[in-house]
Amino acid sequence: MAEDGMLLNFAISDSVIKPEAKFKGGTWRDRLSAKKRAQHRPQPGDGSKQNNESKNPNKIAIPGTRPTKRQKTTESREFPDSGDHDRRSRSQQHPRHFVSSLFTSNPESQHTEEPKNDEPMEDAKPTNAPLIDGIDTFTNLGLSPNLAAHLLTKLELKAPTAIQKASITQLLKEQSDAFIQAETGSGKTLAYLLPLVDRIMALSKATKEAGVHRDSGLFAIVLAPTRELCKQISVVLENLLRCANWLVGGTVIGGEKKKSEKARLRKGLNILVATPGRLVDHLDNTQVLDVSNVRWLVLDEGDRLMDMGFEEELQGIVKKLDARQRPSRVPGVPTRRTTILCSATLKMNVQRLGEISLQDAVHIKADPEDEDEQTRNANKDEEESFRVPAQLKQSYAVVAAKLRLVSLTAYLKRTFLRKGSVMKAIVFVSCADEVDFLFEVLSRKHGERGQKKNDDDEDDEENDDEKKEKEQEREQLSPHGTIAPGNAFANPANPVALHRLHGSLPQHVRTATLNSFSKSKDASVMVCTDVASRGLDLPNVDLVIEYDPAFSADDHTHRIGRTARLGRDGRAVIFLQPGSEEKYVEILKRGYRDGGKALTRTDATEILKRGFGGNTEASSKNWEEKTTDWQMDVERWALDNPEYLEMARRAFQSHIRAYATHIAAERSMFNIKELHLGHLAKSFALRDRPGKINVPGLRPGKEETKKDFKADRGGALGRKRKADGAAGDTMSSTDDATREAAREASRKMRAKVKEHMSAVNEFNLA
Template sequence: MSDTLVLNLALEEGPSTRREHTKKGGRWTDRLKSKRIEKRKVRTQTKTNSADERPSKRPRQHTDRPSVTSHSLPQAHPKPRQSTQIISSLFSSNPKVEQKSTGSVPHAPSKPSNAPLTDSSSFTGLGLNTLIATHLTTKMNILKPTSIQCASLSTLLSQGASSRDAFIQAQTGSGKTLSYLLPILHDLLPLSTNSYIDRSIGTLAIIISPTRELAKQISDVLDVLLKLRLRPLDAAPDDEENNETRLTRWLVSGLLTGGATRAHEKARLRKGIPILVATPGRLLDHLQKTSSFGVSKCRWLVLDEADRLMELGFADTIKGILACLEGSRKLALQAVEGGQSTEVRGWDWSVRRRTILCSATMREDVQVLAGDALRNPIIIKTTEVDLPGPATDATKGAAADPKFTPPSQLLQKYIVVPLKLRLVALIALLRSLLSQSGGRGSFKIIVFLTCTDSVDFHWRLLGGTTLENDGNRESGSDQAAPGEDDSIEVHSPLLPDTSIFRLHGSLPPATRHSSLRAFSSSPKAPEVGRAASVLLCTSVAARGLDLPRVRAVVQYDLPTEGGATEYVHRVGRTARAGRGGQAWTIVAPSEEPWVEWVQARMASGTTEGGTAHSLEAVAVEQIMQAGFGGKGKEYEDRATEVQMAFERWCLQGKENVEMARKAFASHLRAYATHPSDEKHIFHIRHLHLGHLAKSFALREAPGTISGHGGKSQGAAGGKRQARRLRRRSGDKGGDDEGKGEGGLDVERRMNMAVRNQGRLVKKGGAMVSSGLWEFQVASGDALERLVNKT
């Protein structure tokens, strides 16, 4: 009896075996259903009891995606209940990189190829005006001309070649700006002896630049030149001979780059600007709409960086400017010959306008522009001056020698970096370069990125990240809060004693000029303030800018257009005028064939010092060790801490995440715009989107690659977007500001449609073509009818 009681108690403590929810009666289908439910419950309870008796499994070892330890997470934020993100390790699942060199072999010294001449050449000996030569040596500290300046002055100042145009082709950083400014000033300065010459004479020289930054730089150099002394230093005040030939200070310079009020620009043009520096669009606008803009006596026209002008699509604008200048001169000349001119007599109309075209390369579109703009040109090179006959022979002679190389004293190196490590490798490289200064004066570094969104993101990221786990929300709030686009400078604890600036085409003009001026200016002493400067920029800073004391150039993103030419222009921001410099390029493992590709397109052979134009490989581990320090593999832990600090900043707010996603999307769209001859190297199918997202401080690839935010669609959505980009990767479109594919084609088609409508006229009740060009001012019979009407 007792056994039976015990058995009953045991049964009550264990799983219940009584039949519950059983039906008595009813349809037979209900009874069968209740039996199946009862059997299912019994099987589930049996499996649970057997699982409790089974020993627990050991946790699986995740080698590719290890979990993050607690000390790397911020202590101020509680642990989420269920996190769907997997924080991958930086140093796992990376492609194996075969190291070709460790970078320990020192670079052989080379003789500078763009330094001033060391022979007996001088500005005075080349025939330059004594007042200008004295100003160069005493006020600007320029004692000797460079090779391109020597060739340009000896040709442009000679009387025999006064009626011929010129094509100047020179190496970057060789002083090309002075090679055309000095002849212009030499020609216009003696006009001061005429009594009727003053600012009201109009514009006598026009210099066209592709970008606002380059135009501002040319204008600054011109302003310094125009401050020259107008009397010899040894002239006495009572010297009658010198008083009779005393020059008047009527030569002033002006700048037209847009961004300013047109009314203010028109008022300055009405007063008269003898030497004008302008961008193409703004210049054509005033030529067509400002009646007080007098260019009929223009004697000099300079097209600086002609290859960049063609790349930016200014071909039709340049044609319009040339047509306006020719039409204005013809109208004024016919008015003078007909006795209808109200101008002061005495101007020598027999002197024709000289056009100078400056370009580092002689591509096909530049040759077409040279054929349209130049007449019987002289080709001026660094080492020789060719004097061909017709213009076609000149362009063929330049095209036969397409070599375009960086300065020979420039140290060129590259690093093959896995996509995961791009961001921390950039920080390590900047830290190692800044450590080379040793507190001795200023140290400036330029970092080139692909698109404007990437520049803004990295600028905000460096300015807002700290290494502390707590207090991140307050870091950087006083220097660069999201949305404050008027800020020009941020500082980062990762780069101590360093000011960080940004520059791209979407910034307001005032911010662009302020950033460039602050970066170019001499920094404060180390004990007072910042001793180094870093400029994050797009390709807008790759052409023509002469930024002083730039010690290194880092190409974080390879150029999407221009190929080897754009690479040489970028690295040419350092090692200028005979000084030394370093050029570093960060290359992904799939992009390593680009190194041999770009070397083959640069001039092969060696320089006088015996150094070939080649890029030297440096291991990423060596850069990490130099940038983060530590013993052995300790740099991996420090790099992980830096990466986690970036990711914590990205997770602080919705604005930071959206900025990172937008930069990631813009980078992918820009990557898809590489030309077809580079698709075997740069293709989206070669990129691991998850690893690439890690370099933008994201823990997973965004599902939508639109750059406008929105909810993530997961990995499947990201793959679909990647496939779309791959299909579009063969199309041409987009620009360095991150526009989508095909956008420029749509705008171009719309512009052509509008232009075609503007060419139509009504004849006989129907709209027919007028046969006139949209930029045509006056020619032939139309010009004569216009003159007769006036």
């Protein structure tokens, strides 16, 4: 045998040279590139490069054999194709090792951190607490003794707040329109309900013969932007009317059965709480709804009513009430209608709503004498003040896009580490798909396997058992699947119930979930959209987390207003990405009466050390390993379960779409062009490249659009040629019906996509 057919490399021992595995998969471009790189590798003994080549056994070429393709590493490709992963996972001979890159290539903060003041700050005096000087009571404000006693004995309300004192005094004294402006959490609902109920109760005294009852007619209408707020107002109203059981209140809101609402209206109501859209529907189609006696109209959360596009409906309601008003048969009923507008801000759209509904209105604010000197000085500039309660402690966290999900989990871990430290927390996000995704991630256990089919029957049975156990656990907490244990962050010694709430859920599910969260006496977390940001008084909410910044500064004010209500303490934190989003801090500082000195800052490193390492001063990197392990576990869980992978993709696309809807004045801070989509995809447990994350129903990429256009043009050309070949210009009735059906289907599809992409549909209101 000739020896010249063998080439030996004596620079490397035989123990180092190992047979290389042939990796398959990937796109044809990747395979072609790997082939070219293998063909152009220099041979051993080429001089200066020999030492470098000898260090890597993968670069040894053997004559007469096909060059082996080089394995693609995760450092060069952070988001591999999920289809490739599935193909390789079916072959267990050479499993792929994926290396996470959570802590690499993250952008640095562009703003230097201000030096912290080590001196302890004095606790700010609550600005929305009831007056405790002992002089002002509900009886002294002019309310009837029965109603004042009911507030004290049944509702345990001893003293009014500053805005309640100003509103009740004014609305009982004069019958004029009013604009009530007060910071969130100050008790505006009672500020207009108490004088309204007191005046209607007074009508019973004027009517000595039969008195006022449910058949006497409808006297007042309260409009609110969301169904949840209507429900809450209705509960407060029912509590007040227990001292006057001859008066009846009710609601008409979207999502409820109109048949039952008509039956309720037919029986008779004295005070009606409604959303604008449903009230317009009943005014046009329900004959039993008689508004001739309506003498009080309340527009609660006026800025939100205008933001959600209810201007046309509100104009129609005001015109219909004016046109249908008649002299009342009940003695003591005023001759003109009183309209009350409530809002925490005085924006241009609120002024526009005032022009539509108010006449010679009185501007009602808290009396400066009831506020401390610091609050009086801050309220001089109405334009710059967001009316944030002084006792609310705010902070912001600068978190890179890749670290968002692990940082949220770490923050919740630290928050609920000890039992009793925090009772309830709310996590606000921008879209409903993201709510569903976070709900699944935060309720899963570490190491929980997906529902992927395996070759081993025992593994399949184990997966089925885990799925059944998880479903049974959720059914025990909620039959609707909106409540689950917070396994991802809760301490076993301190279990936490996780809730989800958004506008795409059915109304009865939204109501049941919100009631469960409100009445829960155990630690709870609710992940929700802005559907729960307005006017809701949720007891014992200690913490508000803005995982996604609000679409406007006013929405931010209402979000954090779910805590620190009626003088109670509260905390709020907002997640901001490094870069232009950090400019939002200047807007946050405007809401403070001390110029933002109490606003504190933290970063992702500190949060992760506290959550996964337990100590911010830890010098070891153990917290990095735990963080990476948790992230990798979530990514494997998503890849192994097609249902959750699709959910993550939808959440990613919906989040980007919602990110582009910030108001124009703040769009420079939240510039969608500055988003790193690859890093952002990692916070949704995705390993796909952003360009390959396509979701049905959402906007396709450029390549797909071109293909659809060419296909459509080719089809149109074919149809034209077929039409030209037909005799004459007449078309058969069958062809007409086919084209009409196609056009109708196209219109329905466009309407469905438009509805899906509509921002207002997120809240599913009216």
